[in-house]
Amino acid sequence: MAEKDPYAAGKFTVNPYAAKRDVTGTLAVVLDGKMEDRGLELIRPISRCLRKYEIHELILTDEVDAKPGSAVNRIAYLGFVELEQGGVVVSGDKLLLDGEIIGTLAGFDETHMPNHLNIVVKTDRLATGAERGAGLGLPVRFTTHT
Secondary structure: OOOOOOOOOOOOOOOOOOOOOOEEEEEEEEOOOEEOOOOEEOOOOOEEEEOOOOEEEEEEEOOOOOOOOOEEOOEEEEEEEEEEEOEEEEOOOEEEEOOEEEEEEEEEEOOOOOOOOEEEEEOOOOOOOOOOOOOOOOEEEEEOOO
C-alpha cells in the first residue's frame, strides 16, 4: 500500500508554502524546567494548522539535528501560548517573543494531543521561560519574516 502522507512519502523536496500570514498570540504560562532525556518524537509533517484561541506548549532545544521525523531529548520549557490569530506554522518559521527572535521552528510532538501540541523550537540559548525573564501576556509571533 502506497504511503498517503506526501511528507512521509518524500513527495516534497522543498517547502511548498509560498506565502502565509504570521500566527500570533500571547504568553499564557511561563515555564521553568529542563530535561536531558525528554524523548520527544517530532512528527514527519512540516506544518500544523493552529486555530485562534488554542493554547499550545513552546519547547526549546539546542539539538542542531532537530527536524520533522527526528527525536529530541535536550529541552527547556518556554511556556504556553494562547493564539490570537490562527494560521499555519511551518518548520523553519522564526519564533519571536516580545519581538526577540528565540529560534527556528523544528517540528511538532503530539504526546499531549488532543489537549495541546508541543511546538519544538531550535535555539542557541537553551533557557527556560523563567530564566529568560518572560512574563505573562508577552506577544508571541511565528513568522517567515525577520
